[in-house]
Amino acid sequence: MAKKILIVGGGYAGFYTAWKLEKLLRAGEAEVTIVDPLPYLAYLPFLPEVAAGSIEPRHAVVARRRHLKRTANVAGKVTGISHATKTATITPNEGEAYEFAYDQIVVTTGSVSRTFPIAGIADNAIGMKTIEEAVAVRDRIVGNFERAASLPAGSAERARLLTITVVGGGFAGIETISELRSFATSLLRRYPEITFDETQFHLVEAMGRIMPEVSQETADWVVKDQTRRGVNIHLDTQLSSAVDGKIELSTGENYESDLIVWTAGVMPRPFLRGTDLPIGPRGHVIGSPTLQITTEDGDVVEGAWTAGDTSQTPDISSTPGPGGFCVPNAQHAVRQGRLLAKNIAASLRGEGVAEYNHKNQGAVAGLGMNTGVFQSGKFAMRGYIAWLAHRFYHGLAIPTWERKWRVFGGWVGHFFLGRDVVNIEATQQPRAIFEEFASRPKPAAE
Numbered sequence: 294m295a296k297k298i299l300i301v302g303g304g305y306a307g308f309y310t311a312w313k314l315e316k317l318l319r320a321g322e323a324e325v326t327i328v329d330p331l332p333y334l335a336y337l338p339f340l341p342e343v344a345a346g347s348i349e350p351r352h353a354v355v356a357r358r359r360h361l362k363r364t365a366n367v368a369g370k371v372t373g374i375s376h377a378t379k380t381a382t383i384t385p386n387e388g389e390a391y392e393f394a395y396d397q398i399v400v401t402t403g404s405v406s407r408t409f410p411i412a413g414i415a416d417n418a419i420g421m422k423t424i425e426e427a428v429a430v431r432d433r434i435v436g437n438f439e440r441a442a443s444l445p446a447g448s449a450e451r452a453r454l455l456t457i458t459v460v461g462g463g464f465a466g467i468e469t470i471s472e473l474r475s476f477a478t479s480l481l482r483r484y485p486e487i488t489f490d491e492t493q494f495h496l497v498e499a500m501g502r503i504m505p506e507v508s509q510e511t512a513d514w515v516v517k518d519q520t521r522r523g524v525n526i527h528l529d530t531q532l533s534s535a536v537d538g539k540i541e542l543s544t545g546e547n548y549e550s551d552l553i554v555w556t557a558g559v560m561p562r563p564f565l566r567g568t569d570l571p572i573g574p575r576g577h578v579i580g581s582p583t584l585q586i587t588t589e590d591g592d593v594v595e596g597a598w599t600a601g602d603t604s605q606t607p608d609i610s611s612t613p614g615p616g617g618f619c620v621p622n623a624q625h626a627v628r629q630g631r632l633l634a635k636n637i638a639a640s641l642r643g644e645g646v647a648e649y650n651h652k653n654q655g656a657v658a659g660l661g662m663n664t665g666v667f668q669s670g671k672f673a674m675r676g677y678i679a680w681l682a683h684r685f686y687h688g689l690a691i692p693t694w695e696r697k698w699r700v701f702g703g704w705v706g707h708f709f710l711g712r713d714v715v716n717i718e719a720t721q722q723p724r725a726i727f728e729e730f731a732s733r734p735k736p737a738a739e
């Protein structure tokens with residue numbers, strides 16, 4: 294009997310697990326099913342560039358049905374797991390929830406934005422964790438330029454539309470604010486009605502420094518470089534309130550901002566606490582270096598595996614992350630996914646499993662057009678060369694050649710034709726024009 298392997302979540306870790314299993318499993322050895330409400334893996338490091346119009350949104354996602362040919366794809370969410378009975382509850386995007394029996398389960402549900410109860414954030418801010426958010430941010434910026442251009446110069450509404458706030462000075466936050474600043478600067482060429490000084494960009498960071506993944510020297514360089522480009526970086530500052538876009542900072546500063554992007558941290562999905570899987574103090578599934586789920590005492594939970602952002606995997610390399618666990622990044626998710634597939638195949642065959650031991654290879658970030666940073670140990674690159682390294686690394690890292698070609702093709706197109714500034718925000722109301730002119734039946738006579 295073929296064993297049933299259920300992969301919960303088809304992002305980085307889940308996609309790579311399934312992809313590798315397709316290569317490793319012999320015919321009839323196991324059936325693999327992947328459940329995810331979205332039909333694609335989103336290549337999250339590209340989100341800031343999608344938001345800045347440098348990458349087409351569709352190019353930054355990888356369709357699972359095209360590339361996972363021997364895996365059953367289910368469009369829906371796993372909403373419950375009873376590992377004691379080896380059943381998962383699947384709630385499909387359409388139709389009734391049902392129970393799915395499995396032999397092996399792989400939990401790779403990633404993470405969501407972690408917010409704090411700051412007034413106005415839940416109602417007014419947006420994250421930078423999904424392709425939908427990145428597209429909405431891009432459309433909002435171009436749409437706001439359009440709206441602001443027709444308002445009187447100096448009006449409060451115009452100033453609000455042209456003010457952008459990003460909360461969180463980690464990698465995602467810094468990449469987001471820098472890409473958006475770079476995008477807005479390039480938009481100014483098409484909107485002569487708006488001046489550079491009217492476009493205000495604020496980065497709010499509670500700590501005294503940004504980007505903990507790079508050295509202090511590199512972080513200081515980024516602050517200086519981005520300040521020169523027109524980003525107002527508030528260090529040692531907390532966001533106190535954002536009600537109706539009225540920003541209040543812990544320093545006493547106030548201003549109005551139409552677009553607030555929240556990037557200050559991530560957390561595992563809360564539904565996991567309702568399952569019978571062992572969960573750590575911060576909501577992660579407790580993992581082990583072999584990527585098997587374990588109890589708090591370290592006993593292996595048979596037939597259960599985890600990887601990526603959702604897992605609390607001990608980092609046994611020579612460069613462990615905070616608390617001794619692997620940090621939530623794609624470097625780990627991809628490599629863990631591949632090893633997880635190997636370990637599942639080995640365990641099905643009664644062979645030994647290997648431990649995950651990956652030494653951090655460094656960090657690379659794009660900080661708007663033609664500038665970036667790269668840091669590996671003490672070695673750092675800044676500016677144009679680092680930006681090229683960022684583009685080459687990520688252009689080649691997105692899974693499948695089909696996607697790599699699309700991304701590089703887009704960049705080449707932009708090099709010759711410039712950034713695409715077209716605003717198709719109206720796609721959010723696609724029926725509006727049809728409905729306006731559509732004939733309706735006359736009301737029946739009395």
Ligand SMILES: Cc1cc2nc3c(=O)[nH]c(=O)nc-3n(C[C@H](O)[C@H](O)[C@H](O)COP(=O)(O)OP(=O)(O)OC[C@H]3O[C@@H](n4cnc5c(N)ncnc54)[C@H](O)[C@@H]3O)c2cc1C
Binds near residue numbers: 331
């Ligand atoms: C803006 C940004 C920039 C980044 N840049 C970098 C970078 O430069 N380098 C780097 O190494 N890392 C980077 N990261 C981090 C990296 O993208 C993540 O660590 C990585 O995506 C984690 O992979 P994952 O498989 O754990 O989760 P994800 O890739 O998020 O996948 C999780 C999947 O699970 C699905 N899912 C969720 N709940 C359920 C459920 N109940 N049932 C079924 N499916 C479910 C989701 O729909 C999703 O498809 C960045 C992240 C962001 C947000």
